[in-house]
Amino acid sequence: MASRSLAVFGFGNVGRVLCEQAVAVGCAVPVIADSSAAIVKKSGLTREDLETLSAAKASGTRLADAVSSVAEATVATPTEAVNFMATLPGKPGLADVSANANAANEYLLDALKLKLPISLANKKPLSEDLASFQSLTADKSLIGYEATVGAGLPVICTLQRMIDSGDRVTHVEGQLSGTLGYILSALQAGGKFSEIVREAKAQGFTEPDPRDDLSGTDVARKALILARTMGENISMDQITVEALFPESFASLPLDEFMDRLPEMDADIEAKVQEAASKGEMLRYAAVVEPGQPINVGLVSVKPGAPLASLQGTDNLVSFESAFYNTSPTVVRGPGAGLEVTAAGVLADYLLLTR
Amino acid sequence: MASRSLAVFGFGNVGRVLCEQAVAVGCAVPVIADSSAAIVKKSGLTREDLETLSAAKASGTRLADAVSSVAEATVATPTEAVNFMATLPGKPGLADVSANANAANEYLLDALKLKLPISLANKKPLSEDLASFQSLTADKSLIGYEATVGAGLPVICTLQRMIDSGDRVTHVEGQLSGTLGYILSALQAGGKFSEIVREAKAQGFTEPDPRDDLSGTDVARKALILARTMGENISMDQITVEALFPESFASLPLDEFMDRLPEMDADIEAKVQEAASKGEMLRYAAVVEPGQPINVGLVSVKPGAPLASLQGTDNLVSFESAFYNTSPTVVRGPGAGLEVTAAGVLADYLLLTR
CATH class of the missing domain: 3.40.50.720 (NAD(P)-binding Rossmann-like Domain)
Structure with a gap:
């Protein structure tokens, strides 16, 4: 060597x-x-x-x-x-x-x-x-x-191999935040948003300011890197990012933000219920398609979809393409650490x- | 370029x-x-x-x-x-x-x-x-x-990246045959082995002689390649391979083999039931661990295990290692075509x- x-x-x-x-x-x-x-x-x-x-x-x-x-x-x-x-x-x-x-x-x-x-x-x-x-x-x-x-996890190399071999990647979706995966799993299990976030912060599962996770900005950066790797010449301001807190909470002092978390419970609970009423599950995901606006935020997924199988902090990315058109390539596992x-x-x- | x-x-x-x-x-x-x-x-x-x-x-x-x-x-x-x-x-x-x-x-x-x-x-x-x-x-x-x-699918590159970075791969298990995946899924759904195999052959999902799939030899070759990549200096004769037909059926003419498929139904049905009685699912998998005998054959997997989420012809490989010790890296998707x-x-x- x-x-x-x-x-x-x-x-x-x-x-x-x-x-x-x-x-x-x-x-x-x-x-x-x-x-x-x-x-x-x-x-x-x-x-x-x-x-x-x-x-x-x-x-x-x-x-x-x-x-x-x-x-x-x-x-x-x-x-x-x-x-x-x-x-x-x-x-x-x-x-x-x-x-x-x-x-x-x-x-x-x-x-x-x-x-x-x-x-x-x-x-x-x-x-x-x-x-x-x-x-x-x-x-x-x-x-x-x-x-x-x-x-x-072999995410970029999987995408790059597809692109190099002349495959046409048509749809990439991913759960790209262990913290948000944890929170969504706990919501799905019936927990209250405010309690889950407080517990996650106490356990050190979130950034010191949980808004750094809940804003979705970190996920958006990853989505942008995936999109740019796919040849999309775009910037962060072209990504629609859904934060898991209202705009008015963005500039609150951290203590006040944590105190006022329960104000968000009803809204998020309603979204979980809405997904459940369709037999679906709520996930926080990035969706990247060539030539389409990139969305980062809450999505409702059907049972059997790749994202539906996720639990806890694991990340998952699913790739559909011209060659992988009947069933996607899926990569899953710990995405932080x-x-x-x-x-x-x-x-x-x-x-x-x- | x-x-x-x-x-x-x-x-x-x-x-x-x-x-x-x-x-x-x-x-x-x-x-x-x-x-x-x-x-x-x-x-x-x-x-x-x-x-x-x-x-x-x-x-x-x-x-x-x-x-x-x-x-x-x-x-x-x-x-x-x-x-x-x-x-x-x-x-x-x-x-x-x-x-x-x-x-x-x-x-x-x-x-x-x-x-x-x-x-x-x-x-x-x-x-x-x-x-x-x-x-x-x-x-x-x-x-x-x-x-x-x-x-x-990014199987070898995932394994090689782990090895290169000094990680110690401890357990690799995989569903490495689309055909056997299809058959096991259909068994799980309540089908009869003989009918599933005949149907799969008729649809062209199997090799012309289905024993080439059912023998597990092709899966064993893949398991051997994974094991050797992990540094195991072994040969095919050191892999235990479970064929999905009795030894005595190996040399039958193809027509007779197809005719006598129903003789295997009860035995395989019993195995599906045994797994179900434990709340588990039957899969055909290769299991590779350093320094251990390599097994290729039927395994009963718990719900929530990576192999349990599989359906149809998709392949799946799960990697556990010193670094991926709480949750494995999992790669899934079409493994043939x-x-x-x-x-x-x-x-x-x-x-x-x-």
Whole structure:
């Protein structure tokens, strides 16, 4: 195996696990970066180095201020770190597991110019302006972004295989949020919306502000990435997103939002009942069809439909096409989590450098 | 795009569709081969050439005898055809959609020696002797075999991504035969085994001799390919395969076998009932776990299990691993058919030559 080395941008929980996984499969990690700085250690960060830096991060220390705790490590700008990676022999690459909206301009496009393959869990660079998506994905031999949709699940690769083989994808629908899947399952089981959301927040199943899940924005980003992969030249503002709270609740302080959750119960309960009255089930899904408006929101699905079989936090994506016209291809499983997200990023990098 | 050209070995129905799909995505097809000969046309076979040759094949004419119907085409041995492909600029490759058990020695290993990527729907080269599997898959940048299991469904790529990323796959189970899926669904719906098999044969859902499906051998080959991909160094004789007919029926003339099908009804009905008495469902599945005997045969599955959701001819494969330990990754959809099989082969070739 040609020697591999990965620069990891984003050193939160996924970044930490990705570094561990990379080292475990024999891949060096000579660069890690957060928003404060990149740390470069030419010989590769050791497990001990990574533990030291993880502990520092966990205690609130930025990488820029933690570099002195690692022997032979220096601080660099993102550009310097990318340039350094490009000097490495073998098959260096860059992983972006940050949530940096400026990643394309700060380091990803630089990496591509130097023919460094990039592997993304960061959805932002692919779901902001269309020009960035097109620049980043122009050479598919240099980018993997499986982990932006469904974490490690084979969603993008399934779609890309269909497109490459000349199949015409006609309909993609997906449950792309573990949190919303959990909430809809619990609603289906008869729970009250307000209680389910409070419980989910208490268990850590939601973002600190549950509106970040309930707004559907994260699902819309994933839908946009799917649509753009299908060749649709569209932007976020062309996606209709249904939030699971009224517009007037968007700017409430978090405490007040949580207190006023019960005001939404009747409305959502009515939607669950309406679906049930037709023998159907309510799901929160993204629906993408070529040339059609993209919808992200509540849908009522018939028993036997792919989305109907879902329970709990699993994600599911169903693909219909010219070739898959009698029965769709369906991919299902955990669509979030540190290990599966990191594994999705690592698998892309290894595939790009095979 | 670098110019692509594909040699297609096996010119039955899948081969014909593969040629059409390849030409449709701008890939030249300068070589096609059946068991009689390879036909080489340096400028690439045109749609008209392919139609002419398809018609000849459909009327029972071997390629060796049909070559004169195509201008500028010559007959070659497999070795000569492979050597010719290796002289082509761009990114030539070879697809094997035959059922040739000697494909490894006749052309696949030659192709690999010349660094031609190979893409297989032919299960035989990977499910005969272990040494052939190992030689063929030694350099994963030169082989794709997605279409050997579940046709175009993302089964092998999902498994390979897990393995590459350092995940430890612990349990793979699959419904890998559309025909057996159809039969088990119909049994579950209360049908009689003998009537279901006769009807399936009449509809063309089975092989001409239904025992080729009912024996489980084809499923066992797929299970073996999955197991070997997982690093299990095993052979077919280490797989326990349950045939859906008694040993004594194996050598009956086909007519007599069909006549005597009702003798099996009671036994299979009892198994369906036994599963039902536990609130479970009967499926025909392959179960692969590292270091464990591989079983292919009837299994009783609980409601809510991935295999329980299946109906009709869809295939399904479920992967559990160290990372996917709370809920498996599940891939489901049509696992047979001309278009989806050909598309699986073509996607592999395009990915290998990206």
